[in-house]
Amino acid sequence: MTESRxxxxxxxxxxxxxxxxxxxxxxxDFLREDLGLTGSHLGCEHGVCGACQxxxxxxxxxxxxxxxxxxxxxxxxxxxxxxxxGELAALQQAFLAHNAFQCGFCSSGMLLTAxxxxxxxxxxxxxxxRDLISGNYCRCTGYxxxxxxxxxxxxxxxxxxxxxxAQGAAR
Amino acid sequence: MxxxxxxxxxxxxxxEAFEQLAHHGESGQILAGGQSLMAMLNLRLTxxxxxxxxxxxxxxxxxxxxxxxxxxxxxxxHRQLEESAEIATSVPLLAQAAPHVAHLAIRNAGTIxxxxxxxxxxxxxxxxxxxxxxxxxxQGTKGVRRIPAADFFEGFYRTARQxxxxxxxxxxxxxxxxxxxxxxxxxxxxxxxxxxxLAAVLDxxxxxxxxxxxxxxAVGDRPVLAVNAMAALQGRAPDAEAVRAAQDxxxxxxxxxxxxxxxxxxxxxxxxxxxxxxxAQLRQAK
Numbered sequence: 543m544t545e546s547r548x549x550x551x552x553x554x555x556x557x558x559x560x561x562x563x564x565x566x567x568x569x570x571d572f573l574r575e576d577l578g579l580t581g582s583h584l585g586c587e588h589g590v591c592g593a594c595q596x597x598x599x600x601x602x603x604x605x606x607x608x609x610x611x612x613x614x615x616x617x618x619x620x621x622x623x624x625x626x627x628g629e630l631a632a633l634q635q636a637f638l639a640h641n642a643f644q645c646g647f648c649s650s651g652m653l654l655t656a657x658x659x660x661x662x663x664x665x666x667x668x669x670x671x672r673d674l675i676s677g678n679y680c681r682c683t684g685y686x687x688x689x690x691x692x693x694x695x696x697x698x699x700x701x702x703x704x705x706x707x708a709q710g711a712a713r
Numbered sequence: 714m715x716x717x718x719x720x721x722x723x724x725x726x727x728x729e730a731f732e733q734l735a736h737h738g739e740s741g742q743i744l745a746g747g748q749s750l751m752a753m754l755n756l757r758l759t760x761x762x763x764x765x766x767x768x769x770x771x772x773x774x775x776x777x778x779x780x781x782x783x784x785x786x787x788x789x790x791h792r793q794l795e796e797s798a799e800i801a802t803s804v805p806l807l808a809q810a811a812p813h814v815a816h817l818a819i820r821n822a823g824t825i826x827x828x829x830x831x832x833x834x835x836x837x838x839x840x841x842x843x844x845x846x847x848x849x850x851x852q853g854t855k856g857v858r859r860i861p862a863a864d865f866f867e868g869f870y871r872t873a874r875q876x877x878x879x880x881x882x883x884x885x886x887x888x889x890x891x892x893x894x895x896x897x898x899x900x901x902x903x904x905x906x907x908x909x910x911l912a913a914v915l916d917x918x919x920x921x922x923x924x925x926x927x928x929x930x931a932v933g934d935r936p937v938l939a940v941n942a943m944a945a946l947q948g949r950a951p952d953a954e955a956v957r958a959a960q961d962x963x964x965x966x967x968x969x970x971x972x973x974x975x976x977x978x979x980x981x982x983x984x985x986x987x988x989x990x991x992x993a994q995l996r997q998a999k
Contacts (some may be wrong), residue, residue: 546720565721565764570750587714588752589819601792601821607751607824611721612768614746655817676903677816 550614554579555623563610570605573620576648581621581650585679592678595651596620602654621650630657632695640691644682652678656692664696671696715793717752720763728766731854734877737763743879744768745788748815748823749831753786758827769993773826773881778803783885785922787826791815794825802842803887804915806845806912810837813896816876816904829865830880830888835972836908841896843936844912844928853878860979892916893998895991896929901974906932909974912989915946922946922955927988931971932980939966942988951992959992960985 547562554577563572568587573579573596578683587606597619625629633656636642643649652675659666659674666674668686671689680688720737724730734741740762744750753759767773773786776797783803785794794800795811812826813835815819828838829849840848842862849865851858853876858878865873874880890896898910909931916924925946927939941962949955969980 548721548723555765564718566716566754568755571715575852588755589748589815592816594819595818598822603822604748604759604818605821606755607748608745609721609747609751609764611723612747612766615769648767658817673812673903674817675838676905677818 548611548614550611552610552613552615552625553617555619555626564604565609565611567607567610569596569598569608569610569618572610573618579622580618581625583647583650585647590679591648592651592655593648593693595654595678597624597654602658621653624654624657632661632698633691636691636695636698637688640687640694642683642686642691643686644680646679648678648682652680652688656688656695659692661694666696668693714755714757716751717757717760719754719761720832721766722763723766725769725771727767727770727881730765730879731877733763733765734879735854737765737913739876741765745827745830746822747827748788748819750829751831754963760807765931767879777799778887781887783887784911785883787879787883788824789826789828789882791820791825791828792817793825795820804845804885805888806820806896806914807838807885807951809894809896810841810912813837813898813900813907813910819904819918823889825883826880829883830872830874832866832870832888832935834866834869834933834935835910835974837898837907837910837912837930839928840910840912840928840936842883842885842925843928843938844894844914845885846926847883850882850884851875851876851878851881852881857881859884863938869934889916891918893995895994895998897987897991899987905973906974909980909987911987912936913995915951915992915995917995920949920950922949924995927959929967929984929987931972931974932967932984937967937990939963941965945982946992951996956989956992960988963988968971 546565549705583593585593589607596605742761744764744766773788777784791814801808847862849860875989895913898907900907912928914926925943929937942959945962
């Protein structure tokens with residue numbers, strides 16, 4: 543039996559990709575296996591762990607709960623693109639400073655949730671940050687360091703963010 | 714695991730979706746946000762012959778107030794509900810429930826129509842629509858049917874929607890003056906399946922509860938209206954004695970089975986706790 547395929551046109555990290563994709567393939571497998579973008583990780587593959595998160599049309603989603611064909615006609619941004627364009631620079635610096643990476647498996651997904659928090663919940667307190675990252679498993683840090691890092695960015699004065707932006711822009 | 718193979722059709726209108734449903738019969742499955750369906754596919758708990766993707770159908774993503782009704786399209790996401798000023802003002806129970814639906818990234822993709830059509834008894838919206846007396850709108854080639862929420866849920870993952878129909882939206886009554894709403898649930902971790910949840914609506918006439926609607930989730934095969942507890946609150950001031958009477962009445966309203974989250978005794982205890990908290994909140998609200 544031949545696998546069903548569908549021609550999809552997806553803008554990945556700013557680059558338009560046109561491919562026949564197997565319809566049953568989810569977005570993370572497409573990104574990792576077909577495009578070599580291995581920064582998004584595959585953990586549980588049923589929406590529980592959050593390691594596979596990517597942005598679709600600017601909104602963070604579970605890559606394993608999105609079919610690649612559902613991204614047809616949409617913009618997908620991965621940890622690679624968002625690192626290169628500097629949007630994550632302040633958070634990445636903060637994660638580094640607070641030792642919030644450790645093994646790094648959850649980091650790409652966690653950073654995307656953190657970016658959503660920075661953009662849409664800038665007033666979140668520590669309890670609210672914990673609620674908002676509840677969908678991202680981390681098996682190393684006990685979350686404390688991650689909450690510290692996100693909180694430090696939310697509370698940062700303009701200069702810290704500007705420094706990070708400048709670093710991002712310099713890359 | 715990986716999903717099994719299936720056909721995939723991206724439709725651009727409801728008419729096209731109805732044609733595909735008719736063509737594929739039992740093996741056709743509507744794909745909306747896919748946040749439950751994709752997990753079930755990856756776990757191979759379901760093996761549809763064809764996914765009919767309605768994500769591109771226009772007109773199903775709007776939240777619109779129309780007189781004393783708020784119409785919510787089937788493809789409106791949990792995140793949209795969470796952030797909508799209209800919902801916050803007109804249907805506050807729904808606004809309070811939305812942030813409890815799974816996790817942030819799932820709320821960005823999952824839809825109200827998908828959640829209601831799936832009819833998971835531990836989900837938030839089924840209890841919300843029952844508590845508010847909302848109307849579920851389904852459509853097929855024979856036209857539109859408006860089904861009262863109380864008649865929509867027929868059991869575990871079973872609804873009054875016919876296989877050839879598509880859930881296209883929900884109609885919520887705008888909050889009346891004197892009506893107060895409170896949604897709460899207890900989960901082991903924020904966003905996990907609730908052990909118990911409660912969608913509560915009390916109408917106040919000065920300090921008296923003139924009408925009470927209490928819909929519990931995760932305590933049965935569908936959202937459960939606690940009619941005896943409602944009667945215990947109605948027509949009196951919601952003081953400590955009334956709350957205790959209502960809590961005691963829950964023993965006649967609820968008969969939860971054990972699930973992965975909690976055993977029946979724990980669920981019964983937590984239902985009492987949630988009821989007490991809800992009334993305490995609503996007593997103080999204005």
